[in-house]
Amino acid sequence: MTPAQQRLQQALAAEHAAVYGYDVLGPRLAGAEQTAARNAEQAHRDRRDALTLALSKQQVTPVAAAPGYKLPHPVTDRASALRLAVSLEERTAQAWGAGLPALSTAQRTQAVEAISDCAVRATRWRRSAGITPTTVPFPGRP
Amino acid sequence: MVSSNVPRRGVLAGGVAAAVALTAGLAGCRDTPKAQPPSPILPVREDSLALLAAYDATLRRHPDLADRLKPLREDHHRHVRELDRELGSATPSASGSADPSPSVTPVPAGADAALGALTGQEKQAEQHARRSCLAAPDRYATLFGSIAACRASHVEALR
Numbered sequence: 001m002t003p004a005q006q007r008l009q010q011a012l013a014a015e016h017a018a019v020y021g022y023d024v025l026g027p028r029l030a031g032a033e034q035t036a037a038r039n040a041e042q043a044h045r046d047r048r049d050a051l052t053l054a055l056s057k058q059q060v061t062p063v064a065a066a067p068g069y070k071l072p073h074p075v076t077d078r079a080s081a082l083r084l085a086v087s088l089e090e091r092t093a094q095a096w097g098a099g100l101p102a103l104s105t106a107q108r109t110q111a112v113e114a115i116s117d118c119a120v121r122a123t124r125w126r127r128s129a130g131i132t133p134t135t136v137p138f139p140g141r142p
Numbered sequence: 143m144v145s146s147n148v149p150r151r152g153v154l155a156g157g158v159a160a161a162v163a164l165t166a167g168l169a170g171c172r173d174t175p176k177a178q179p180p181s182p183i184l185p186v187r188e189d190s191l192a193l194l195a196a197y198d199a200t201l202r203r204h205p206d207l208a209d210r211l212k213p214l215r216e217d218h219h220r221h222v223r224e225l226d227r228e229l230g231s232a233t234p235s236a237s238g239s240a241d242p243s244p245s246v247t248p249v250p251a252g253a254d255a256a257l258g259a260l261t262g263q264e265k266q267a268e269q270h271a272r273r274s275c276l277a278a279p280d281r282y283a284t285l286f287g288s289i290a291a292c293r294a295s296h297v298e299a300l301r
Binding site for chain 1: 221288295
């Protein structure tokens with residue numbers, strides 16, 4: 001595997017984890033927040049599928065989803081669900097951000113879009129959760 | 143005879159050309175010690191400085207927006223500091239504070255219009271940073287991509 005392919009695999013693993021996380025937290029939300037969680041999950045599924053396809057085309061076996069993921073904290077209510085949503089977006093952005101240097105221009109386009117989308121969603125979730133500030137200076141950097 | 147002359151002339155001509163090139167190279171070297179292409183950091187930094195100046199001007203005109211705007215202003219300040227750190231000390235201004243130079247367009251009188259103006263500037267700067275990221279040397283790719291994403295998140299925060 002090339003360094004770029006390894007980085008795409010790491011981004012794919014993060015997207016799998018995000019889909020799993022939203023599956024867990026979605027039911028703890030209601031109304032518009034639940035809809036937002038569903039849309040976010042779909043966005044991560046879309047990136048997951050695009051990565052899976054891209055890696056397969058390069059004759060690389062895409063990393064599979066784990067049966068389960070260790071969550072940073074238990075999700076028991078709305079507040080912990082919102083915190084997890086923020087954390088999922090931050091981690092996914094970091095996986096894409098770490099890959100940027102190794103990626104080709106076309107792949108970078110995809111990665112920067114992914115990081116921006118994660119950063120925007122993280123900002124929305126922070127606002128819902130009442131976390132201030134709602135932005136961070138360097139999304140996608142550890 | 144002819145065939146032996148041609149290469150000689152060729153060699154001589156080449157020698158002259160090489161000498162000219164060498165002189166030009168030396169002259170270029172002496173006259174402009176910073177003849178390397180400008181750092182790819184500079185355009186990103188320029189946008190960050192312009193955004194800083196725009197937030198400062200908006201805060202002066204609309205102090206009541208401070209709670210919303212100050213954290214965003216702080217992000218831009220962090221960007222400038224980080225970009226300056228990457229540039230090292232050989233920079234036009236490594237102070238990390240806003241240069242007085244960026245020309246700030248007048249801030250609209252209404253708060254909504256003022257926020258709209260900042261949103262437009264953030265969007266434009268985000269596009270610039272994205273392009274910088276795509277063209278960036280590997281070592282700056284993550285930083286530029288991150289700054290682009292931060293500017294995108296500001297558009298959301300200004301809603």
